[in-house]
Amino acid sequence: MTSSIEPILGRYVGLNIGGAHQRLYFEEAGAGHPVLLLHTAGADTRQWRFVLNDEAFTAHWRFIAFDMPWHGKSLPPEGFATTEYLLTTEAYIETVLAFCNALGLERPLLVGCSMGGRIALQLAALHPDRFCGFIAIEASDFQPAWYDTDWFDRPDAHGGEMGAALVSANIAPHAPQTERWNTLWMFMQSGPGVFRGDLTFYTRDDSLVSRLSMIDTQKTPVHMLCGEYDLTCTPADAMRTTCAMKGATIAIMEELGHFPMSENPKAFRPYFADALARMLG
Amino acid sequence: MATDRGLLQQKLEAMTKAAAAKTHLRRLGRLFNETVLIDVDGDEFYLTFEKGDVIEIKPGPSLKTPWRFALRVNGDALMKFWEAVPRPGYHDIFGLVKYGHGRIDGDILALVKNLRFFKEFMALGRIEAGA
Numbered sequence: 249m250t251s252s253i254e255p256i257l258g259r260y261v262g263l264n265i266g267g268a269h270q271r272l273y274f275e276e277a278g279a280g281h282p283v284l285l286l287h288t289a290g291a292d293t294r295q296w297r298f299v300l301n302d303e304a305f306t307a308h309w310r311f312i313a314f315d316m317p318w319h320g321k322s323l324p325p326e327g328f329a330t331t332e333y334l335l336t337t338e339a340y341i342e343t344v345l346a347f348c349n350a351l352g353l354e355r356p357l358l359v360g361c362s363m364g365g366r367i368a369l370q371l372a373a374l375h376p377d378r379f380c381g382f383i384a385i386e387a388s389d390f391q392p393a394w395y396d397t398d399w400f401d402r403p404d405a406h407g408g409e410m411g412a413a414l415v416s417a418n419i420a421p422h423a424p425q426t427e428r429w430n431t432l433w434m435f436m437q438s439g440p441g442v443f444r445g446d447l448t449f450y451t452r453d454d455s456l457v458s459r460l461s462m463i464d465t466q467k468t469p470v471h472m473l474c475g476e477y478d479l480t481c482t483p484a485d486a487m488r489t490t491c492a493m494k495g496a497t498i499a500i501m502e503e504l505g506h507f508p509m510s511e512n513p514k515a516f517r518p519y520f521a522d523a524l525a526r527m528l529g
Numbered sequence: 530m531a532t533d534r535g536l537l538q539q540k541l542e543a544m545t546k547a548a549a550a551k552t553h554l555r556r557l558g559r560l561f562n563e564t565v566l567i568d569v570d571g572d573e574f575y576l577t578f579e580k581g582d583v584i585e586i587k588p589g590p591s592l593k594t595p596w597r598f599a600l601r602v603n604g605d606a607l608m609k610f611w612e613a614v615p616r617p618g619y620h621d622i623f624g625l626v627k628y629g630h631g632r633i634d635g636d637i638l639a640l641v642k643n644l645r646f647f648k649e650f651m652a653l654g655r656i657e658a659g660a
Contacts, residue, residue, distance in 0.1 A: 413644035
């Protein structure tokens with residue numbers, strides 16, 4: 249087998265978020281206008297590995313992805329051993345803005361998937377001046393949980409294995425086996441209580457519903473992408489959300505589910521290329 | 530349209546045979562010792578698992594057979610679930626539930642703790658369909 253070194257570079261940045269020091273891991277590749285990529289609940293930057301390795305994309309854009317605190321290679325903050333992790337909209341927004349400030353990103357394009365897409369739309373409503381546009385993938389205004397989030401943080405069972413088995417429901421049958429399992433592995437590796445802490449925010453905070461009408465897509469375009477096999481954010485959920493944002497556009501993606509960039513990069517690629525092209529106006 | 534009871538029995542028997550041949554599945558189910566009720570349009574099948582093996586498929590109805598959890602499903606939807614490449618919403622047992630084609634009753638936590646095992650077992654009908 250031929251060896252190869254990928255063009256993705258990984259580094260760490262120290263930030264102060266909510267009064268606590270956070271050491272965040274981030275990866276980047278490419279040159280051009282910055283694009284900030286936000287991962288889903290219970291996972292990390294590896295979901296974006298194919299985008300960061302796509303020469304046609306990185307020739308025109310500088311892609312940057314960071315692991316949220318508690319996720320991937322970003323350590324949890326000091327005192328985590330006695331802390332219940334519960335993500336909030338406010339903490340998530342603060343993290344994204346602090347990261348942009350630390351890296352000196354000038355009006356990046358913001359791309360987020362699932363809870364990352366949810367927060368992208370929150371930022372489109374509350375801080376549109378900080379970004380040049382938004383691509384929200386598998387994102388919706390709000391959904392209550394169709395599962396018990398406490399299942400995923402128990403001393404008598406492996407939360408990662410249960411979480412992976414649950415989210416496998418969101419992957420399309422067309423996903424290549426290798427990437428299906430690579431996608432699930434991130435959930436299997438997730439720290440105790442982290443997926444639950446993400447889901448608590450995702451399934452209980454409905455504040456975006458009333459904010460969607462604040463989004464001015466004339467100033468900052470919003471394009472939505474939704475996989476037809478997504479059971480968590482269904483095409484109906486994404487359509488409803490799109491309709492509440494005047495001027496927003498949407499593409500329903502065939503043969504894809506909730507983790508399109510990771511589960512099936514080949515099928516996702518044309519939809520993402522179209523989304524990026526739309527952001528150029 | 531009601532699904533043929535005999536056909537379902539054969540299907541479950543074929544899935545049992547396929548599961549026994551899968552080393553990884555038996556390892557995943559090594560702590561799974563439960564009886565599960567599969568209810569298809571009211572036709573009941575009680576599957577008893579022991580260390581990941583199905584040791585009995587008992588046709589219902591039965592009021593005397595205790596079960597840990599039950600998957601109750603519409604027969605047409607189950608056939609779509611078992612298609613080689615199922616359509617959106619029919620690709621997972623939770624999809625069947627979410628879109629109103631089925632219901633899961635009983636000790637759902639027992640299912641969730643063994644979710645990968647049970648979902649892969651149920652999907653063996655799909656492999657059989659594609660064979």
